[in-house]
Amino acid sequence: MSLKDTKDLLKFLEPFPEDVSATALWLRKFVWSMYPDANELIYDNYNAVAVGWSPTDRVSDTFCSIAVGRSSYNVHFGFYWGSRISDPQKKLLGQGNQYRYVLVRDKKDFPKEYIRRLVKEAYAYSLSRVKAGTAPLKGKTITKSISPSKRKPGKRPKEKKPVN
Secondary structure (H helix, E strand, O other), X not given: OHHHOOHHHHHHHOOOOHHHHXXXXXXXXXXXXHOOOOEEEEEEOOOEEXXXXXXXXXXXXXXXXXXXXXXXXXXXXXXXXXXXXXXXXXXXXXXXXXXXXXXXXXXHHOOHHHHHHHHHHHXXXXXXXXXXXXXXXXXXXXXXXXXXXXXXXXXXXXXXXXXX
C-alpha cells in the first residue's frame, strides 16, 4: 500500500517546520484510511508541495489534495473540483471556478466528519469524470513533478523594481 511509500514526500517536506510537516502527514493518513486504492500524486513545485488523490494518474481526476505553501507555511486540505460539491456548512474557502479548501492550522480543529462527507462526494464526482477506457491504477504513489528551483520556505520573492 502506498501509505508506506514516503521517501519523496519526506524529502520534499524537510525544509518545513516539524509541526507543518506533521500536519501534512496526518492529513495524508486521513485520506489513505478512506481511499487506500486511490493514487497519490506528488508535486514539489516552486510555491508549494502538493499531494493529490485520484482514481487515475491524471491531475484532472483528483478529488482531494493537501498543499503546503512555501511562503506562508499554510496547509490547505482542498478539493480540485470543490465548486462542484456541496458545502452546506460553508467551511470551504476559495472564490475561483474550481478549487475549494480549508486552512488546517491545528489537527484538533480539523472538521474530520464534515470533510469525510465532502471527500466521499468529491470522489464520486471524480469517478464520474474519468474517461471511458482509462486504465485505472490502484494505490500507487506517483511523483509527478519536481521543480528545479524552489522558493525557500518562509521567504517571499523580492519585489522587482519597475523599469522606467
